[in-house]
Structures are given as C-alpha cells and as structure tokens.
Amino acid sequence: GASLLASFELGSGDDSKRPSVQVGNPFLEKLLMEATLELVSMDAVEAIQDLGAAGLTCATSEVSAKSGVGMRIDVDVIPRRAESMTPYEVMLSESQERMLVLARPGRERDIERVFERWELHGVQIGETTHAQVLEIQSDGTTVASLAPRWLADDAPEYDVTEWAKSPQAGDASAARGHVTGASVAVSAAPTHKIGLELLEVLSSAAVASRRVLFRTYDQMVGTDTVVTPGLGDAGVLRIKGRRDGLAVAIDAQPRVAAVDPFVGAAAAVAEATRNVVCMGATPLAITDCLNLGNPERPTGAWQLERSVAGITAACAALGVPVVSGNVSLYNATRGVDIWPTAVIGVVGHLDDVAKHIPVTSGVPGDVVLLAGNASVAIGTSAYGASIGVHEGPVSIDLALEARLQRFVLDAQARGSIHAAHDRAEGGLAIALAELALRDGIGMKVTLPAVRGIDKRVALFGEAPSGIVLVVAAKDADAVRALAGERDVPVWTLGTIGGDLLEIAPVLGMPIASLREAHGHGLARALGREA
Structure with a gap:
C-alpha cells in the first residue's frame, strides 16, 4: 500500500x-x-x-x-x-x-x-x-x-499518464550533473593509473564492503542463516525441519534510472533476481519500494509511470510476480526531486539449501568465464561517478537476461559451477576483485574482446546481464556448450591461481591491497572506523 x-x-x-x-x-x-x-x-x-x-x-x-x-x-x-x-x-x-x-x-x-x-x-x-x-x-x-x-472501493483514482511528460534532454542532463564530453576523456587517460583507479573504485561508497552497516545487526537470529551478509551475492536461509531453503537480495539502480526510469527499474529487477540466481536459487517473487519526486508535476508523473512499466516488463520477462509493494513520493532536497529509484527485494528458492552455489574464489586451475552481455559503458557506472560522468544511453535486453539466469541455474543443476558473481557496480574489474577476496586466491585473466570498447571501459564499464562463473577445467567445455544451446554469449577470461589479481596486460594487484581498499572504504567515508 x-x-x-x-x-x-x-x-x-x-x-x-x-x-x-x-x-x-x-x-x-x-x-x-x-x-x-x-x-x-x-x-x-x-x-x-x-x-x-x-x-x-x-x-x-x-x-x-x-x-x-x-x-x-x-x-x-x-x-x-x-x-x-x-x-x-x-x-x-x-x-x-x-x-x-x-x-x-x-x-x-x-x-x-x-x-x-x-x-x-x-x-x-x-x-x-x-x-x-x-x-x-x-x-x-x-x-x-x-x-x-x-x-x-469508491475512492478517487488518478491516472498520472494524463499529465505525464518526459523531460527535455537538456533539463534531464542538468538534473543529473551531466558532463559533456567527459566520456571521451576515459579512452584518452593513461593506462598506468588503472591499478590505482581500481583501488579507488573498490573503496568507494558504491562498491566497498557494507560490513560497517550490517555488523550492527544480529544476522544469526533464529540460527537459520546459511550465508551471511557480505559473503555471496545474496543471503541464504534454511527453513527448520526442511531440506529446501531461501535466498534473498535487494537492489536499486538510481544512476541508471536518472537517465531512463524504465531501464533503471527493469535493471533493478534483473539484478536482484540475478543475485539470487548466483546462489543457485530460482527467483520466486519480488517486492518493490518506489521512491520518487512529485507525481503532480509532469516529469514526476512520467518517472512514476515509466518505473512501474519497467518493473512490469522485467517481471513478465523473468516470470516473477510482484507480491507486495510500497511507494514513497514527494521526495526532494532543496526543491529538487530525487532520482526515480525503484528498490527491489527478491526471494529465491533452493531445492536443497546445502547445495547452493558456494561462496568461494574457486581452486587453482579453475577456469574463469564471463556469461551474458559484454557491451558495457561508463555513463552510469560507479567509475563514471568518480570522474564526473553521468550520461546515456542505457538499455536492457530482458530476453537475454532471462536466458542468462536459466543457463546459470541449469549449469548449477549439473554440478558444473564452483562460484558465480554478478558483474554489477564497478564493472568486471570489481567482480573479479570480489571473487578473489572470497578466499584470498588470485587469478590471471584477460579482458573480453568487444569491438569499440577500450580496456578501461571493459574493466569498469557497467551493463545488465553479466555473470562471472568459475568452473572446473574439466567442465569448461560442457559449460560453454550449454551456453551455446541456451543462446548465451560466453567469454573465457583465464584461470584461478596465485596471489595477484592479474588482468593482462593492464594491472596486477596484490590481494592484500584489494582487501584493505574494499574492507575499510565505507567505514572511513562514514567516519566509523575504529
């Protein structure tokens, strides 16, 4: 309500x-x-x-x-x-x-x-x-x-579409703090600073560990927690007296939604469901909280209508119902409406809670794959925020998202996946770093070759529908074949092993440096580090 x-x-x-x-x-x-x-x-x-x-x-x-x-x-x-x-x-x-x-x-x-x-x-x-x-x-x-x-039953109803109106491009850019031409500078920047940029993004408020927040609360109430916050892509809970279990996750995409509310809301549904899939759970249903500005204004009404449409489209494509919801409107700071932000909570089901996808880096010799979409961009990314870039276009292929999630669940059912991690805030570089941090094991990988995307964008660019998989070397061919059958693109990035995150030829970073940046960045930003 x-x-x-x-x-x-x-x-x-x-x-x-x-x-x-x-x-x-x-x-x-x-x-x-x-x-x-x-x-x-x-x-x-x-x-x-x-x-x-x-x-x-x-x-x-x-x-x-x-x-x-x-x-x-x-x-x-x-x-x-x-x-x-x-x-x-x-x-x-x-x-x-x-x-x-x-x-x-x-x-x-x-x-x-x-x-x-x-x-x-x-x-x-x-x-x-x-x-x-x-x-x-x-x-x-x-x-x-x-x-x-x-x-x-008889209370007045309002159809906001009657006065909804998309903002002019210039007005939308101004509201987002758009920096014209800044994306061109990304390609021109020297590559020798990429390692430092990785640590900067890893320690940013958008990416760093949330441990300083969730450690405030008891995550083990009822002793039903199987995977605690901050470890995997979603929390995992057992159901006492039963074999099955639940995976839960929440997500929001405000920077994307500021550019396109439809894509932002759909991307939030996609990422929340993708997170439980990365634990081996089948998404059951979502709940939403729509946070927007004033719907009595044409732009606010348009943002509300497009956010609802985005959630509707994503749920239809992914086969998940909306079972509850909430809305918070009229949100503004100093007279400026907030970005339209749909927060999505999702519950997924595990047939056997003991057989969730492990939260691990894998073992030396395992193969690292990227499945899904590799056409990333800096425009709405965490890296873009760090250099003052916020621009479109943005898009989402919901059919690909549905195929990707089904492929990962099928591969998990065959026992082929050692680890899975969503490529989300911070892009591929952050996803690989967070995988390495799980067990403190490094990897040696290369970037996927995609026409028109340079190394920095391939590292830090973001887009929906990307999952990094770690599989045993003996299973790699079968997983790639399954991806082909499911019409899901897949790239072989490299192998697990060593004590460095080595992304050839642009960086090699000790795991200890990654852990320091990721573990303390948010606490320092909040002034809560002991």
Missing part, C-alpha cells in the same frame, strides 16, 4: 503530518508475526489485516467492505505512543507492528492470552455490525460515520 506520506510534501514544522511518521521495530514485528501465525493455527480469527497505509482507517474500511459488514470502533481504547492525539490522528496513524484482528465469537480471551504470551498489546477496540456502516466513536460521541466501501 501507499503510505500517507506519499500523498503530500512534508516540510519542517508539519506537526499535522505527525501520525504518518513511522518508526520501525523489527524485533517487535517478529513477535507480532509469530503471534499472528499462532492465532491462525488456533483457528481463532475470522479475518486479519496489517495496519499499513492510513492505519486503522484503511484496515477497518477494507475489511468491512470485503466482508459486507459494518464496524463500530472506540478510538479511546486504542493504545498510542503519544499523548493528546485526536481521533483523526489515531485513525490515520501509521505506527508500525500492528494488526487488525477479527475474533471468532467466544475466542476473544484466547486471542488476548496469545498476545500476552508474546508480550504484545491485545486490546478489543470495537465490534462488527450488520449495518454496513463504519462508525468511529470517541468519548461516547460518534465522530465519523460512513459506508466503508466509500473508502475501500
């Missing part, structure tokens, strides 16, 4: 918007989820709905409308986190970790006991009625009364 905060611009001193400001508590959310599952298993409830957008107003009206009943709600008994809240604020509050539960007659005390056991508030706030009227009472007085369908 869309948060009420997505319906207006929020400035300083906007106390009237206070009910919509959300403060999440993931541990309390976990308790609520467990309590809810217990209520369902007890068959003690008629209906359950989470309190999301517009809080109780949305939940009560939707449940009433769907059930063909009315409700009488007493706002005075509803627990609240702030004093002096009006009935209006209580009904619209979007405080997190809350459920609306409709108890089966006579089971009210059973439900209260479940909430008490999980140390949660469980308060009876009203009752259903035969009359299809949603009635809100406070201090013995009716403060609101209306048919629930007016809110749930």
